[in-house]
Amino acid sequence: MYALRTTLILGAFWLLVFLAGGYQVHFRMKDQRNELHAKEATVHEELQANEELAASLGVVQAELARVTNLWTYRSKAIPRQESSHETYDYLDQILARDDSRMNFDYFAEPVVDSNGVRAASYKLIGEASFSDLYCFIWYLEHLPRYLRLNSLHLEEAKIEAEEGEITDHWVRFEMFLTAFSADRDGFDAVQYASDLSEPPQGYDPFKPPVKPVITVPENDLGLPNVFQSSLKALAGNQIYLMDQFNELKILNLGDEVYLGRLVDILPDENRAIFDLDQLIPPRQVSLAIKTVQ
Known part of the structure; x- marks a missing residue:
């Protein structure tokens, strides 16, 4: 029981x-x-x-x-002879590799001869989808023939779609190229075959990059925020600070502020240095006494 x-x-x-x-x-x-x-x-x-x-x-x-x-490991060659028509045909063959929608006006400038090495400059002005222009430059740089890309200017082009929505970005461009030729032995020979792969697909510089999520701790203790404060005076190892609440704070070296602490006082420069080691990325911020002009 x-x-x-x-x-x-x-x-x-x-x-x-x-x-x-x-x-x-x-x-x-x-x-x-x-x-x-x-x-x-x-x-x-x-x-x-x-x-x-x-x-x-x-x-x-x-x-x-x-x-x-x-x-x-790319290998380049310079032909013995070059003409504006031949260079235009070469550029057209590059466009045909990927059925490019790129179009441009083609301007030739006088040929400059320097000790038997001839340089012919060309200007291309036109429009293209960015992906087509990217592929065009890729082949210019990686195919065996040496064509020097001197400069490229881009600006966004507004293209109206006939049907549906445009999914590719279009640009207007101005490109300056130099084609070389030289009647010298060995210049027109590719020393070794480079591993030419296709241009990368889906590259979109207009896509917003993925950014890390940064979490900044809350200022629960009401510490002085140096970004919203002003330095009023310096006295030895102390500073007088008007904080974000318009309250006068007296800080000593090493005292804590929001996201960091006071690490240096420069009386000769009327400045105070704060090390914000909790900020991402960490950095130092200085406050100076504002002088009345």
Whole structure:
């Protein structure tokens, strides 16, 4: 009988503990639980954004390494003879490689001869989708014939679509090229075959870059914000600061401010230096006493 009563008492006790715990967790701590869930969701979003950023960086680094390798081991040749008609045909063959929609006016300038090496300059003015122009320049740089791209000016072009919506960006361009020729042995021979791959597809410089999510801590303690404060006076190892609430604050070296601390006082320059090590990226900010002119 005594054992049964003890068992019932213990059972009732643990039941009360369980009910009290459930009430505490599900009702009294509801706001805290919701806040934790919200923070967890925010952290997951930040991690996802950072993973996308890291993936994008990896793609860029791989592409840079590939292009650098192509550029390093490319081989160029200079023909023995060159004419404006021949160079125009060569450019037209480049456009035909990808059924380019690029169009341009072609202007030739007088040929300059320097010790048997002839340089003919050309100006191209026209319009193209950015992807077509990108491919055109890619082949200019990587095909064996040496054509020097001197300068390129771009501006956005507004193109009206006949049907549907334009998905490609169009640009107007002005390009200056120089074609070389020389009647010398070896100049027209490619020393070794380069690994010419196709231009990268889907490259869009107009696409907004993925940016990391930066979370700046709240100024819960009401510390002076140096970006919204003004320096009023210096005295030894102290400064007098009018903060964002228009309140006068006295700070010593090493005292904390929002996102950092006071690290240096320069009386000769009437300046104070703050190290904002919690800012992303960290940097130093100086405040100077404003003098009345």
